[in-house]
Amino acid sequence: MGVGIEVINLNAWYGTNHTLQDINLHIPANQATALIGPSGCGKSTFVRCLNRMHETNPIARVTGTVRIGDLDIYEDAKPVQIRRRVGMVFQRPNPFPTMSIYDNVASGLKLNGYTNRRVLDEIVERSLKNSALWEEVKDDLKKKSGASLSGGQQQRLCIARALAVDPEVLLMDEPASALDPVSTSKIEDLIFELKSQYTIVIVTHNMQQAARVAEKTGFFLNGRMVEFDSTHKIFTNPSDKRTEDYITGRFG
Amino acid sequence: MADKGFEWLMVLCALSIFAIVVLIASELVKGSNLSWNQFGFDFFYKSVIDSYTKLPNYWDPVNGHFSALPFVYGTLVSSFLGLLMAVPLAVGLAVFLTEMCPPVLRGPLAFITELLAAIPSVIYGLWAVFVLVPLLREYVNPMLIKLFGWTGFFGDDNPSGLGYFAAGVILAIMILPIISSLTREVMTAVPNSQREAALALGATRWEMIWISVIRNARIGIVGAIILGLGRALGETMAVTMVIGNSPGIYRSLLANGTTMASVIANEYAEASNDLHRSALTEIGLALFFVTIIVNAAARLLVWAVTRGAPARVQ
Amino acid sequence: MRSERKVWSRIRTLTDGAATGLAVLSTVLVVAPLVAIFVYLIYKGASSLSLDFFTKIPKPEGESGGGMANAIVGSAVLLAVSSAIGIPIGIGGGIFLAEFGRGTKLANAIRFTADVLNGVPSIVMGVAAYALIVSPQKSFLPFTGHFSAFSGGVALGIMMIPTVCRTTEEMLLMVPNAVREAALALGVPNWRSVLSITVKTASPGIITGCMLAFARVAGETAPLLFTALGNQFWSTSLNEPIAALPLQIYVYAISPYDDQHRLAWAGALVLIVLIVAAVALVRYVTSRGVLKGAS
Numbered sequence: 038m039g040v041g042i043e044v045i046n047l048n049a050w051y052g053t054n055h056t057l058q059d060i061n062l063h064i065p066a067n068q069a070t071a072l073i074g075p076s077g078c079g080k081s082t083f084v085r086c087l088n089r090m091h092e093t094n095p096i097a098r099v100t101g102t103v104r105i106g107d108l109d110i111y112e113d114a115k116p117v118q119i120r121r122r123v124g125m126v127f128q129r130p131n132p133f134p135t136m137s138i139y140d141n142v143a144s145g146l147k148l149n150g151y152t153n154r155r156v157l158d159e160i161v162e163r164s165l166k167n168s169a170l171w172e173e174v175k176d177d178l179k180k181k182s183g184a185s186l187s188g189g190q191q192q193r194l195c196i197a198r199a200l201a202v203d204p205e206v207l208l209m210d211e212p213a214s215a216l217d218p219v220s221t222s223k224i225e226d227l228i229f230e231l232k233s234q235y236t237i238v239i240v241t242h243n244m245q246q247a248a249r250v251a252e253k254t255g256f257f258l259n260g261r262m263v264e265f266d267s268t269h270k271i272f273t274n275p276s277d278k279r280t281e282d283y284i285t286g287r288f289g
Numbered sequence: 290m291a292d293k294g295f296e297w298l299m300v301l302c303a304l305s306i307f308a309i310v311v312l313i314a315s316e317l318v319k320g321s322n323l324s325w326n327q328f329g330f331d332f333f334y335k336s337v338i339d340s341y342t343k344l345p346n347y348w349d350p351v352n353g354h355f356s357a358l359p360f361v362y363g364t365l366v367s368s369f370l371g372l373l374m375a376v377p378l379a380v381g382l383a384v385f386l387t388e389m390c391p392p393v394l395r396g397p398l399a400f401i402t403e404l405l406a407a408i409p410s411v412i413y414g415l416w417a418v419f420v421l422v423p424l425l426r427e428y429v430n431p432m433l434i435k436l437f438g439w440t441g442f443f444g445d446d447n448p449s450g451l452g453y454f455a456a457g458v459i460l461a462i463m464i465l466p467i468i469s470s471l472t473r474e475v476m477t478a479v480p481n482s483q484r485e486a487a488l489a490l491g492a493t494r495w496e497m498i499w500i501s502v503i504r505n506a507r508i509g510i511v512g513a514i515i516l517g518l519g520r521a522l523g524e525t526m527a528v529t530m531v532i533g534n535s536p537g538i539y540r541s542l543l544a545n546g547t548t549m550a551s552v553i554a555n556e557y558a559e560a561s562n563d564l565h566r567s568a569l570t571e572i573g574l575a576l577f578f579v580t581i582i583v584n585a586a587a588r589l590l591v592w593a594v595t596r597g598a599p600a601r602v603q
Numbered sequence: 604m605r606s607e608r609k610v611w612s613r614i615r616t617l618t619d620g621a622a623t624g625l626a627v628l629s630t631v632l633v634v635a636p637l638v639a640i641f642v643y644l645i646y647k648g649a650s651s652l653s654l655d656f657f658t659k660i661p662k663p664e665g666e667s668g669g670g671m672a673n674a675i676v677g678s679a680v681l682l683a684v685s686s687a688i689g690i691p692i693g694i695g696g697g698i699f700l701a702e703f704g705r706g707t708k709l710a711n712a713i714r715f716t717a718d719v720l721n722g723v724p725s726i727v728m729g730v731a732a733y734a735l736i737v738s739p740q741k742s743f744l745p746f747t748g749h750f751s752a753f754s755g756g757v758a759l760g761i762m763m764i765p766t767v768c769r770t771t772e773e774m775l776l777m778v779p780n781a782v783r784e785a786a787l788a789l790g791v792p793n794w795r796s797v798l799s800i801t802v803k804t805a806s807p808g809i810i811t812g813c814m815l816a817f818a819r820v821a822g823e824t825a826p827l828l829f830t831a832l833g834n835q836f837w838s839t840s841l842n843e844p845i846a847a848l849p850l851q852i853y854v855y856a857i858s859p860y861d862d863q864h865r866l867a868w869a870g871a872l873v874l875i876v877l878i879v880a881a882v883a884l885v886r887y888v889t890s891r892g893v894l895k896g897a898s
Binding site: 292302554 | 819
Binding site: 088093095116119120127129131132133135145 | 706782785
């Protein structure tokens with residue numbers, strides 16, 4: 038089951054760039070939350086702060102509190118533990134090029150020390166079914182490399198890989214921006230399915246996508262969160278002028 | 290915890306490269322102490338005059354006279370000859386490969402030059418002893434003597450075909466690939482806009498190569514040449530097999546000589562006493578420092594060009 | 604005016620032609636010796652190779668027959684020692700340069716030192732190994748005080764480190780960052796991610812890099828002259844002088860006997876086949892990219 042995320046006074050820097058400034062919000066459990074805004078507004082940095090991927094860059098720095106469920110991720114845990122609870126899907130599909138489809142999905146478990154064949158088989162199948170890829174690949178799970186799939190399939194493979202570790206939260210950083218419309222709609226359907234089991238945070242600069250999949254939407258601008266509300270409210274009756282300008286296409 | 294440990298292990302491996310350089314230097318310094326105390330700096334440029342023959346006596350293990358002068362001379366002469374022959378060919382090859390070569394030939398030719406670089410020194414030596422030296426002895430040397438004998442650089446008193454010149458030829462063949470491949474690297478780093486600019490002015494292909502490619506890449510080319518020099522200075526086996534191994538200083542390029550590396554190869558295992566071995570170690574130390582400096586200089590020049598924008602020192 | 608310009612344009616065309624001709628000529632002059640060496644080597648080597656070469660040890664000077672079996676085994680022993688030293692340290696150093704030290708001053712200094720160490724003449728490595736292992740009676744290292752296979756292996760191993768280190772780094776840098784991020788995002792500890800994902804992804808390239816270093820030292824003679832020394836008899840002990848293929852080629856090449864010259868050619872052919880195979884493999888793998896199937 039998913040858990041809620043509480044963000045309090047989050048600030049982040051890249052070198053001397055203050056990329057996130059005083060972010061405060063509550064992301065509800067078992068819903069999809071969309072983050073929109075023009076490119077460079079800090080929305081990607083924000084999700085990378087939720088699983089401490091931000092700090093893999095040596096010039097990056099973070100302050101503030103992020104609570105996932107009841108775990109303060111910057112105080113109580115190591116990055117490795119957090120990333121097992123918070124899965125992530127990246128902008129461009131990035132399957133491990135030298136591994137088969139099966140090994141790609143099982144990689145997170147194997148690397149964390151799971152060896153039981155039967156359990157692995159079961160989880161791989163379940164994850165691929167959850168990511169709606171099972172029917173397309175079940176015959177050559179171990180024959181084909183992850184890199185031999187099409188772009189959309191690769192992205193669903195990456196989702197399966199993230200799901201296999203059984204996270205509570207799934208972060209998606211513009212998961213469909215590199216895909217064609219058909220693959221995009223498959224991913225969106227998938228997000229709908231997955232909401233019941235996971236808390237989903239999705240970064241997108243496609244506003245229709247946000248409107249289609251998310252219950253809540255946050256609008257980022259220049260490193261600040263301008264507005265955070267139900268998706269319906271944001272797209273029909275935003276309370277901030279800048280949000281209105283953005284969704285009506287005056288800039289961005 | 291495991292992460293930190295792993296990182297430290299990797300750092301340790303990396304640091305061992307420093308440690309090796311320091312270890313080599315300290316062992317060589319320790320080993321050459323005896324000779325250094327005895328001869329000091331004179332070792333590299335002075336020699337004892339034999340009281341009987343009135344000729345310089347450079348290298349006399351029996352009486353304990355040691356001077357590295359003939360070896361320094363032999364190293365410089367053979368390396369210089371090698372560069373003289375290799376550089377024009379290497380640059381020509383690089384120009385051909387980057388600017389003129391039909392794409393079909395580029396792969397195989399690059400592969401062939403790579404192969405030249407991978408052939409062991411001892412096999413070059415073997416080939417030189419049985420093919421190159423007879424060729425020089427029968428055809429090339431007589432011609433050189435006839436044409437240039439009057440300069441005094443090509444004396445006719447060594448019928449063996451061995452000597453500085455043979456060493457220079459084999460060195461040229463051996464250092465060609467490294468000079469050529471690095472030259473190619475710096476030439477490829479010249480942006481295409483530079484070439485187009487020259488061609489748009491109505492330049493011929495050669496003018497374009499000269500104005501935009503060679504001028505922009507020249508610092509890197511100098512680096513490549515210096516790197517080739519570094520190889521030539523330390524090259525051992527092939528040179529030892531064809532230079533004739535005679536510890537003297539001769540004006541004639543066709544005379545037998547010795548280099549710093551080849552005297553070590555010939556005498557180290559059977560050095561007659563501690564002073565002899567220490568003198569040989571000191572030659573090794575000198576070779577170590579010279580090649581380190583030469584290589585460092587060359588790398589800096591090549592880096593300056595291939596990293597970032599082409600050098601703009603006009 | 605007009606005719607002057609015509610002449611000038613003529614000169615330019617001629618210069619262009621001449622330059623092209625010179626470039627082609629130098630290419631021919633570079634390729635010619637290689638072809639000459641190879642043709643001669645194959646011709647002489649193949650006609651001298653026989654089963655004896657691989658199964659017998661050298662006959663005493665002047666007697667005909669014999670082979671280089673002990674030198675082949677000796678080379679294998681020396682290369683095993685050198686690989687045991689050079690490959691792990693080299694790969695470790697390469698991992699540091701590509702994964703941990705990227706952009707730091709320390710990494711730049713190490714990269715530079717490795718390149719410079721690569722240019723130190725092999726004969727100097729021999730002198731250093733002699734001073735370190737052969738000459739001292741007591742030391743922290745084993746097998747000291749006399750010529751030994753161990754000392755030769757150490758000299759060769761040190762020579763492998765810079766090559767292995769730099770190719771490992773280059774291959775790891777070719778692994779896209781997305782692959783590292785994907786591993787880290789799964790909650791994999793960094794060391795596992797580096798070893799099981801990044802290094803594994805680049806492993807075809809790293810292995811061929813090791814083979815390249817291996818092929819280079821396989822042909823080295825100078826550092827063995829006064830460390831491994833050579834041996835006319837069977838020996839596989841690390842504690843004793845040992846024969847090596849390139850050493851034996853050298854000794855036979857400068858000997859006065861025709862029979863030994865033939866063995867030298869045969870040895871050279873065996874050595875070069877090994878090396879050419881390694882270089883060709885490296886070229887094949889690197890041209891195909893380290894990532895099979897990755898777009």
